Amino acid sequence: MAAKILEKRQLSENVFKMVLEGERIARKRKAGQFVVLRIHEEGERIPLTIADADPEKGTVTIIFQVVGKSTAHLSDLNPGDTLLDLVGPLGKPTHIEKVGTVACIGGGVGIAPVYPITQAMKHAGNHIISIIGARSKDLIIMEDEMKAVSDEFVVATDDGSYGFKGFVSQALEEKYLMQGRKIDMVVAIGPVPMMRAVCDTTKKYNVPTVVSLNSIMVDATGMCGACRVSVGGKTRFVCVDGPEFDGHQVDFRQLIDRQRIYLQEEKESYDHYCSCRLGKGGN
């Protein structure tokens, strides 16, 4: 189904937010699920987490970082433009339950997918500690939204330009776990090295940790296996068995390798797009 772009906002240098028309998806979606979109006939199928949705207005919000050709192209589109296809909601919803204290950790553009989960966890009656981080202050997104659904809130930047200086995993350890604070569950979403660092930390303190994996996908309905990853020694399909898994069981090394399969092609495609864009006199 085609979907119109209703709003667009730039959240940081490379991160954009878009509100899309998607009535059915908006009504059905639950925290943790994603959509797949295709911009045009030659386009690839792009999976993106649903950052928010408004069932009344029938809209779906996506937040994405420009990392290659397809996301660059997406960021060049504007309200009024139409995406060729939008399908969802895909993946298993997050298991939402009252467990006590939940630390919701988002790194970089990973703050976007952690937001709806934080919201749902808060709604279920949990005490929420949010820790969001990025390389520097200007890359922190959704600070107000996250604050609004948190009981305690920490910002961390690698360079110390804002809040805690260091990684989110360090903030979690130094500010909470080392202090003996009891945390019943951690949800961590962000770049793979960040999720791995959080998991290494929480393993030491025996805190159950859920991560959301962004592996390469094609159909995103369980048909191809492009998204497969080892969890606890078993092969799982991220698109239908996930995207969330027990972080202590995930083979992050394999995930990192598999995310790099098309590194060269992605660069080629991006360069191709940039030269076309220049050729067309675009900006």
Added chain:
Amino acid sequence: MDMKERLAIPRQPMPEQDPKVRARNFDEVPLGYTPETAKTEALRCIQCKNPACVEGCPVQVDIPGFIAKIVEGDFIGAARHIKKTNALPAVCGRVCPQEIQCEQRCVRGKKGDPVAIGRLERFVADYERASGDVAIPEKPAPTGKRVAVVGSGPSGLTVAGDLVQLGHEVTIFEALHKPGGVLVYGIPEFRLPKAIVAAEVEYLERLGVKIQTSFVIGKTATVDELFEYGYDAVYLGTGAGLPTFMNIPGENLNGVYSANEYLTRSNLMKAYKFPEYDTPIVKGKNVAVIGGGNVAMDSVRTAMRLGADHVYLIYRRSRAEMPARIEEIHHAEEEGIEFHLLTNPVRYIGDDKGWVVGVECLKMELGEPDESGRRRPVPVKGSEFVIDVDTVVVAIGAGANPLVQSTTPGLETNKWNYIVADEETGQTSREGVFAGGDIVTGAATVILAMGAGRKAARAMHEYLMSKK
């Protein structure tokens, strides 16, 4: 022409692209009969009173009937004649295993070669399409009943076409962004041009079938929600789209694909046209494909066309047991595919960046027959050897995608999670829910999926008309 002369005509060869040239392009391999060769071939049919060929056809196409029209030069009439029983002749003429169906039974095959029924079927269907003279039957009186068809493979397309012509309002829900099922995502362009599938789909749309792509039943809406939306009956034709892996070490290395992924990237996403199309595919220099069916043949031939230097087909039994169509095995050989028969992979070897660099195999020998009647391959001790590869495609079969089954309470499935449905009617354990094609039988053929659709359409019509 008298009978003796007719019997003397040799089977007309199919003109094909030269193997050396075609192994590097994605254009269709067989070029098709001309009207003259079609007429000549049609004359070989002796118009049997009790035609054995028809019995060999899963949907009982009136084969001598359409061939007689070719002899008369009425090619469009011939196409329409087939369409009374087979809605997709341009597809079936290309991909049906005629050598084990109609052509295997043809009396002419007892002494010499059978009539080239598949090629004739393909010819008339192409002729009709090219002429633009595709008949749209008159709109039937609406029954006021609404039917949801899940999946747009050959099975779903057949059901939709039949039911819309009986006056029902039909909507197809398809998970992917393009309708056609395996015909668009699995079978490559060089064997089944996508324009043909698109023309068939367009024809259905002209009949009034609505198609909702990018709509996943079990996610976007469940079967029960379809009934809530006001559909009176549902047909499940979701296919056998779950990839199977062997669960041997190294299968998740970079460069190891399921056939579904490899073919979907190339066919549906047009990765062979990268970077014009955005979806990439690994263009391996040394590619190994594991398996011996049609899917394996499509994969080896795709790998060759993507520019490989060596493409190896690794199959654990011998050539005689290969389930692929003989024509496709033959085509693959002509295109330079290297066959490693009686060979089974035991593990994949990776480098320090997680990329596959080799496949370790065992030699096999044939032992006692197994349940399927084929001799069981048994490993030869100490016969391990390694083939250097940078890409592997695992094409050892497919299973049932559980999305619909797991979200439809009361829908009975068997131990492999295929949907249980009556063979004659497609009726499932749920009222108003019918099923057919690969999701019931397991991976089979286009024509069987269509046949199941046809039978189910009949039963669904009865069900709809008897329901208040």
